Amino acid sequence: MGFKRFLKKSLIPGYDIYDITKKIKDNGLSEGIKERFREDLEDTPVISQVYQAGKYEGKKEGYVQASFEYEKKLIKQADTFLKQKKNFESERMEYEQLLDEYENYITEMSNRNDLSAEQNRYLQEMILVESELKRAM
Secondary structure, three states: OHHHHHHHHHHOOOHHHHHHHHHHHHHOHHHHHHHHHHHHHHHOHHHHHHHHHHHHHHHHHHHHHHHHHHHHHHHHHHHHHHHHHHHHHHHHHHHHHHHHHHHHHHHHHHHOOOOOHHHHHHHHHHHHHHHHHHHHO
């Protein structure tokens, strides 16, 4: 594409003025001039090869940088996952310990024969709570 633009600029009188005016109109003054300068670099036969080589190197550098950022992101996600796993295991152990305490208390209270009505009602509530905890697991 660059060579075609080079030929248009070289062979068609007034094309330069038309082209830069169009670029300024489409992109604004600063961006239009930058676009025109970039195209001039691409279109000039000797310079275009150097420009393309630099462009290729820039792509490689961008790829390396993006890969590095992606690796950092993956490592951060892995760390977060491991922390969550440790928290989950800790909470699960606490949960199982709580269930064990409920079971021990219920067993102890169920073995007693001298429970008052209030203690019996409290025992029934404990059994209900324990069953809800087991279902939630």
